[in-house]
Structure formats: structure tokens, C-alpha cells
Amino acid sequence: MRRGSIVRLIVYGVLAGTAASLVAVFVPWLPDSASEEMDRIVFTFWFTTVICIGIFAIVAAVIMYCVLKFRAPEDDDADGPPIHGHTGLEIVWTAVPAVLVTAISVVSAVVLAKNDDAGDNPLRIGVTAQQFAWSFEYPGEGDQPLTTGRLVLPVDQAVKLTLHANDVIHSFWVPEFGQKSDAVPGIETTLVITPTKVGSYSVVCTELCGLGHAAMRAAVEVVERPEYERFLEEAAAGGATQGTDGEEIFTSAGCGGCHAFEPAGTDAQVGPSLDDLAASAEAAGEEPAEFVRQSIIDPDARIAEGFQAGVMPKTYDRTLTDEQLDALVQYLLEGGGG
Ligand code: CUA
Numbered sequence: 266m267r268r269g270s271i272v273r274l275i276v277y278g279v280l281a282g283t284a285a286s287l288v289a290v291f292v293p294w295l296p297d298s299a300s301e302e303m304d305r306i307v308f309t310f311w312f313t314t315v316i317c318i319g320i321f322a323i324v325a326a327v328i329m330y331c332v333l334k335f336r337a338p339e340d341d342d343a344d345g346p347p348i349h350g351h352t353g354l355e356i357v358w359t360a361v362p363a364v365l366v367t368a369i370s371v372v373s374a375v376v377l378a379k380n381d382d383a384g385d386n387p388l389r390i391g392v393t394a395q396q397f398a399w400s401f402e403y404p405g406e407g408d409q410p411l412t413t414g415r416l417v418l419p420v421d422q423a424v425k426l427t428l429h430a431n432d433v434i435h436s437f438w439v440p441e442f443g444q445k446s447d448a449v450p451g452i453e454t455t456l457v458i459t460p461t462k463v464g465s466y467s468v469v470c471t472e473l474c475g476l477g478h479a480a481m482r483a484a485v486e487v488v489e490r491p492e493y494e495r496f497l498e499e500a501a502a503g504g505a506t507q508g509t510d511g512e513e514i515f516t517s518a519g520c521g522g523c524h525a526f527e528p529a530g531t532d533a534q535v536g537p538s539l540d541d542l543a544a545s546a547e548a549a550g551e552e553p554a555e556f557v558r559q560s561i562i563d564p565d566a567r568i569a570e571g572f573q574a575g576v577m578p579k580t581y582d583r584t585l586t587d588e589q590l591d592a593l594v595q596y597l598l599e600g601g602g603g
Contacts (some may be wrong), residue, residue: 268328277329282322289314296440299466299487301459302380303443309376316365326425380444383457387412387425390416394428394435397477397535398519399468403497411500414517416468418460419493426456432578436472439485447472461485476535476576480522509522509588511596518585518593523577528600535576537569539597545569557594561585 298304391402391410402410418424428437428448437456438472439446441464446456470481488496512529517523521531525538537545546556549567559566563579 270334274330278326280430281325281329282318285318285321289318296595299441299460299464301461301464303441305376305380309372312372316369318426320362320365322598334493336559351585377483381457383425384423386458387423388419389425390418392426392428392437392448393431393473394470394481395431395519395580396433396475396483397470397522398517399437399470399481399483400517401483403500405501411497412517413500414513415486417486417488417493418458420460420463420488423457423459426458428454428456429497430581432473434472435470435474436480438471439466440468440469441466445471450513460484463487463489477519477522477533479536480533492496493588496565508594509592510587511594513591514585515596516594518581520593527594531561537572542597551600553557554594557597558590559592561593 290380295307295310296309328527351371376547380576389404393400395400397538399416401413401416403413405411426437426586428446430448430450432450434446434450435448439458441462442458442460444453444456444458448454463485464486466487468483472478515526519531520526520539521534523531523533523534524539525534527540542557543553546553549556550561562579562582565574568574581590
């Protein structure tokens, strides 16, 4: 090969590599990391990307060189020269990718193993997914867990989440934490997260689970240790399970995922609006409180015009206590203002 050709190949390679690097660096492909696990995932991502950019630069340079150098002149209908294999080249293009792919597998395996390891003494929190809400169970006094509708985590502490689903498959994902796992009815899955940045994030359901899927989110807060202790005390003072505040139950039970209700600031349209339930009760010829309560625990008994049966979960008589149902009914009828 002449020196001029080698220089041209190198120039093409540098151009292609630079273009690919700019796309890799200047497009925000990943959210900012907020956990140790996400840091490792980001490292794996860049390790693989750098290798890919190198390979891309070589392939693009050879293609550009060949297209320009060996372009057939117009009217040239002759066959190309017969070419046989090149043993040296074949060994190189088998061995080099084998080494690179092995390196990527080793790095990924180490990262996967580390990201599954919660250490000796993780904080254990249960996560329950149901259409269309998340709830979180903290170890409480005795064997009664504390259940909350938002996830509060102390910073720099490994947390082992145990995921359950009450109805269909959901998937737990906080983009900034990197880790993701399905919540599957009947089996227990786990996820390890070690938050590194104080801040507010969102749990996003990433498995299509029904009409309210897109709205199935919950707040996550990463806080300093003293603030976390305070949160636990407050949760414990609020009762053994989630409190009996109508608005809180509305949020934690996920009502807003499907229903518009002005006092709660929700505008979902999967299910009927809850803004004038008294009028609906009157139309049905029933006492408002009884009408609303029945509609929560047996949603298919009466279907509002334009909506379908079988969409709303029939689990609320099990997941909410009598007092919580009363509080929710009152909140829905009076908007919490009384
Ligand atoms: Cu739960 Cu999608």
C-alpha cells in the first residue's frame, strides 16, 4: 500500500471517529446518575461505546476509501479481478472482535454481580404494584409494616427492594437509579439500589399493565439520614398502615391514575370523572356515601355511561380498611374541605 493511501485511510477514520464521538458525547443519552448501580451501568455503557466508536471508525474509513478509490469508470462493464481469501486478515478480524466481545462480557458480568449485591446489612423495603399505583412497606414495630404511597430513601445506604404485584405484571424503574425489574404476580423479585444524591425522583412503571399504565408513577425522595428517621417516625405516628387521610389514600391507592378529580389536581380519563359524584348518586337513586363506597369496592356493579366493566381493580375492599374507605368516600364527596 502506498503512503498516500495510508494517510487517506487515517484521515477518513479520524473524521468518522470524531463524528461518532460528538454524537455520543453531546446527546444526553442517559439520565444523570443518582445511584452507585447507575454509575456502574454508565461505566459499562461508555466502555462499550468507546469500543464501538473505534470499530465504526475503521469500518467507515475502509468503506469511504474503497468507494472513492475503486469506483468503476463509466462504461466499464468488465468483471473485477478474481480475489481469494487473505488468511492473515481473517485471523485478525476474528481474533480482535473475540477479545473485545469477551472484554465486554466480563465487564458486564462484574457489574451485574456487583449491582445485585446489597452488602451485609441493606435496608429492606417491600414494593407492591397494582393497577395503577405503587405502595411501599417499611419494616415497622413488631410484625406490622408501615405502608406508604411514596418511597423515601436515606442517601448512601444500600436498599434491597422486594417487588410484588397484586394483579398483572408491572415493572419498577427509577431512571436515575438505573436498576429495573418486573413485579410479577405470585413471585418475588428483588432490586438493589444505593442512592448517592439527595433529590426527588419518580418511580415509572415500564410494563404495559392496562389503561392507567402511563399514569402509574410514585414519588421517590432521597434524603439525609436524620430526615429519613423523621419520616419513619411520622409514618409510624400516622398509624400502623397508611393513614386515614382521604387525600393521602386517594394518592397512594392510585385513584388519580385513572380518574379526574379537581381537589386532587388529577385529570386522567381512563375512568369517569369524580368531580360530581353526588349528582351521579342522585341519578342512580342512591344515597351518595353508599353509592361511592359501592362503586369503589364493586366497580362493575354500575358502569358509568361511555366506560367499560372490568377495567377498575376489584381489590380495594381488601387493600383498604373500613376507616380508610370511609375517609376516601368523604374526601371524594367533599373534596377534603368538608
Ligand atoms: Cu403498572 Cu404499567
